[in-house]
Amino acid sequence: MTIPNTEIRDMFDQVADLLELKGENPFRVRAYREAARVISGFSEQVEKLVKGGGDLTAYRGIGKDLAGKIQEIVETGSLKQLEELKAQIPESLLELLQIPELGPKKIAALHKELGVKTLADLKQAVEAGRVSTLKGFGKKSEQKILESIGRTKKAGGKRMLISDVEPYATALEQYLKDQPGVKQVAVAGSYRRGKETIGDLDILATCGEGDEEQVMDAFVRFEDARDTIAHGKTKSSVRLRSGLQVDLRIVPEESYGAALHYFTGSKAHNIAVRKLGIDRKYKINEYGVHDGENRIAGRTEEDVYAAVGLAFIEPELRENMGEIEAAQENRQPGLITLNEIRGDLHAHTSRTDGRNTLLEMAEAARDLGYEYLAITDHSQKVAMAGGMTEKDLREHMQRIDAVNEQVEGITLLKGIECDILAEGTLDLPDTVLKDLDLVICSVHYYQRLSREDQIKRVLRAMDSPYCQILGHPTARLINTREPIDIDLEKIIEAARERGVVLELNAQPDRLDLPHNYCKMAAELGVKIALNTDSHSIEGLKRMKGGVTEARRGWLTKADVINTRPLGDMLAMLRKR
Ligand SMILES: [Zn+2]
Ligand SMILES: [Zn+2]
Incomplete structure (x- = not known):
């Protein structure tokens, strides 16, 4: 299993969010935020570093405790502390994080002072004028929160219908293709698999060397983007006016197929494909298929599949529901068009x-x-x-x-x-x-x-x-x-x-x-x-x-x- 740096970063960010929701010591919260920040700045793969026996505590912001947790993530793919925190905090409270006006601190205050547990509770509290009585909230922010709740209900609160997401996906794809330097663009994720409802959009692109920055700048300037959630050289995220979150990753051309495969999912499908790789002593991640130090495939998805003895598998089938076996035996359905x-x-x-x-x-x-x-x-x-x-x-x-x-x-x-x-x-x-x-x-x-x-x-x-x-x-x-x-x-x-x-x-x-x-x-x-x-x-x-x-x-x-x-x-x- 491979864990990209971004996933480790997100886990630490989540830990920080959850600790803050619990009202934990701010210094502890800050330590996790700092760790997330340090990891997102790494140019190397953290996993490689750990497996190569590198010393993470040599990096500023990462102490012994955090280094141990990174090791745990790399080895097990998850973090026990995070799972425990998730179990302690009502899931409905996490939904409130989708309201851009609310950080974990404010949510904790709403929970503690007003007993707010769900978006519906929050709406009631706002409408009753109770929120503006709290420290740190005013009449203006109350109004903004109410507007955000409206958007969330349509979008984030529930996953959006794929038919509602399609116009955004199409427009963004075209917009990015029109940017100078851009070579390939594809919408991956559950959208590509054609799921009935979509949580967020994952877009991958390749571009000429040195063009990354201007492509990312153009992405966060997309006319329908409301907020920029992250703005980096290889990954940026925006939230559209509809509430839909869109992530753009720029990947090297030689990794495009591997990344497309990785980010299209589903998770279950990817795990099954990686297992086939392990049988052949290959390592498969979003950068490619590796035989020891050599990358033997990754430019196209076809190459990735071929490396483990599979014919190309249509994205709509990638749910680990028999498609791997079908591809091994060359009895894949000729899907209707x-x-x-x-x-x-x-x-x-x-x-x-x-x-x-x-x-x-x-x-x-x-x-x-x-x-x-x-x-x-x-x-x-x-x-x-x-x-x-x-x-x-x-x-x-x-x-x-x-x-x-x-x-x-x-x-x-x-x-x-x-x-x-x-x-x-x-x-x-x-x-x-x-x-x-x-x-x-x-x-x-x-x-x-x-x-x-x-x-x-x-x-x-x-x-x-x-x-x-x-x-x-x-x-x-x-x-x-x-x-x-x-x-x-x-x-x-x-x-x-x-x-x-x-x-x-x-x-x-x-x-x-x-x-x-x-x-x-x-x-x-x-x-x-x-x-x-x-x-x-x-x-x-x-x-x-x-x-x-x-x-x-x-x-x-x-x-x-x-x-x-x-x-x-x-x-x-x-x-x-
Ligand atoms: Zn009818
Ligand atoms: Zn009918």
Whole structure:
């Protein structure tokens, strides 16, 4: 295992924060801050120094005690003292550190004087005017804290949706590429792996020798940056106005692939790859793959993987969930791509709760290059959204026919998103369902049923021969609503038995079926419909996020029905 200097520095900074939160002796706190500062100024790798038997106490600011702790970190990868402190201090208190106006000292005061333990407590205290009564706080800082809480709730407090992070990632990448001297730029981290939510952005870059400083200066001047958290020659951090933290690291070109691999993660994946290195007596870190003193790979990720006998592994798969074994045996999935999608099977129009008309949706889907678009407005139970009765639906079907005659180059399918009622019956009679091209059945109400009742209900709906696609199977809304309590393994098994297709709903806060279950479904031969569930023409463009989730779920073109031409796709739907 390799520990970069920055990680050791961060650990000491955290210790200092936590000690300060506990109200410990300021001299002790300062000693850890000083150690962090000294370590971040090291030009050599601390780990190398320690392992080479170097004497750390020769450095100003590092006494015997700290030297011992550095040794502990290098040897074990963690620091017992830090873990113990974390266990003692409520995690919610650490959240308060995200408020730029609050340092550990002020948080300790808020905790001690006002009993503030969470962001919610803090908000209450500010709104009640209690914070400004404390020493060191004024009316002005109260106002600033309140604004920061607002931002934190949107961003840092909870991880941001990847779709909300994407515009920043794209803009920063382009901005950095445009800087003189910059050669390569990549966003690494969980963003590159396509995770549903993102904590912060990790960007790597290479540049010409001597250009580092001006690149870093440009980075901290990025127009959307609110605060500079750190400004160094090889690493800088800023916080954007949205609250998102962005780290930029400049790495040597010969280490770019190794660093990209290291900072893309996941941790579990990296550990597994490093183990393969150890088997070959190689050492792998963010600088490269080393055979003794020689760097044998590191310029590209492909080289890093090849050094340990692996084919390149797509970032979305790097979770140590079987991808290493697959790469060893050359049986990696050919992951689905956006341009393989031929149509969208879940869309709403202004007839129910969509914003655009049938015609507008048809033209927009055609302009995306699609062959078909299923119109699946809501059924009567979803009255709030203008859900349709059988009679309404028959009229809607006629209008769909009319638009099909009017618009060339795309076929609208007559569908419905039929609500699954409390007992598992469907919201519209078979007499009309049988006349549709496609029926999606979804849970919208009664989300709090017991696990047993919920399973019974959904299975009953799936028993209907008209249930062809199960829409957003867990009904989760990321960051705002828990999934329904249901046994997805059972649902997947039932889908296999009945020939029901499961939806992967691409709405940014749904991404439902979640990727791990997509993988399970595909392994059992259950097909997936990758749909945007769009309520507007802009919504149709959200397919990309769904494709990312599908890739995290190991899905290939063959697993997803709407990669097929219209006739083949329809033939894959359950016969009724
Ligand atoms: Zn729905
Ligand atoms: Zn819908």
